[in-house]
Amino acid sequence: MRLIPDLSMSEAVLRAMELISTHTCIKFSTEPSDVMIRMESDPTQNFCYAEIGHVRPHQKFSFVSACYSSGAAAHELIHSLGFIHTHQRSDRDQYLDFKMNLEDMTPDMRDQYKIYEGQTLYVPYDYGSVMHYPDESGNYYPIEKNIRMTDTMGTEMLAFYDYLMINKYYECSCDTDLKCQNNGYPNPANCSQCNCPYGYGGDDCSRRAEPGQTVIATLEPQTVTIKLDAGFRNGDERQVDFIYSYLWIEAPANKSIVTRIELVSKEKCVPGCSRGGLEIKINDDDRLTSRRFCCGTGQFDRSFHSPTIVMAYNSVGMDEYIIHYRHDP
Ligand SMILES: [Zn+2]
Structure with a gap:
């Protein structure tokens, strides 16, 4: 028998609130006078749920250990902010x-x-x-x-x-001259910085997000290894939030980048790659999520971006990938 620990949800919910309140103009408060949506846990439920939008004064929420992660908690909070699936x-x-x-x-x-x-x-x-x-x-x-x-x-x-989506709906914006690069936009929670697509960082999204490394693709295939250790190697518990590592693969103008992923560690094939995985940003719009990889042992991709962003993320155990990369003739 495998025991699933009864994970405390408070850390996950607080981290979810932190994620939302540091990227949008939404604030969470423990002062009753400030409150528009009051959260009350509902002990009669054994699944995670929230009502959509502000529907009653003392709104019910349910966070149980089955939905233990900052992302799963954020999902419920975003419902309460008025959003559907x-x-x-x-x-x-x-x-x-x-x-x-x-x-x-x-x-x-x-x-x-x-x-x-x-x-x-x-x-x-x-x-x-x-x-x-x-x-x-x-x-x-x-x-x-x-x-x-x-x-x-x-x-x-x-x-x-x-x-x-949250920022547009709540008309969160900044009055600033800050010019964001790479499809970022001024962060309503801190108007001197930009909200950047994953993989970009610095105040104006012009730099590589950290931690990470940059490599230059050539015609000859090369390899780079990504290791991401989230601890909790026995697998019963995990981090409430992901840790990340970013790889930028740069290539000369007009050359597409060909990559092959090789998974060295154990695969974590769960729906949504929600324990850890790797994403190579190949979409034309690199703000959109590209295909996530966590099932099987490898995959090919072709990207027309330079840099091409490879994002590894993990919440449990040790993940290791070898990335083979080159540019086209
Ligand atoms: Zn839902």
Whole structure:
């Protein structure tokens, strides 16, 4: 028998609040007079849930150890801020092959999967949104041309576009001359810095995010190793939030970069690659989540960005990858 520890949720919820309040103008407070949405834990529930938006004065939340991570807690907080699931957006049928029969579901279940018409869509559809469910039942999967995004769905990491969605809806903005690079934008929580797409850092997103390293691709294949140790090697517990490592692969102008990942450590094949994984940012819009890798032992990708950003993230144990890279002739 494997014992699952009863993980305390408070650390995860506080970290989720920190993530949201350092990237948006949303603030969390323990002063009752400040409160617009009051959080009360609901001990009658044994799953994680939150109501959507401000629906009653003493709103119920439920955080249990099954949803132990800052991303899973943020998912519930973002519901309470008024947002539905990504897979319930009115445009979801352009992205998902949805085979579930809503008619046969209980009303509670149907509310998790039906389309909500009439919502304003502030950001593009992102399979890597923290508000997207995984395809655990094989009943809804990415459309054919995006089929490789299956493991990306169901993440426990807030996407760049999740924060932007909150900022747009709440009209969070900055009055500043700060010019952000690489599709960043001034951070409403701190207007002297930019919110950057993953992989970019510095105050204006012009630098590589840390920790990380930069390599130069040549015609000859080269390799670089990424090791990311999140501790908790016995696997029963894990970090509430991910640790990250960024690799920039640079190439001469107009050369595409070809990469091959080789997984050295044990694979962590869970829905949404939500324990750890690797993402090579190949989307034309590199603010969007690209395919995440955590299942199998390797994968090929081609990127037209220089630098191409490789992001490794981990919350449990030791991950080790070898990245083979070169540019095209
Ligand atoms: Zn939800």
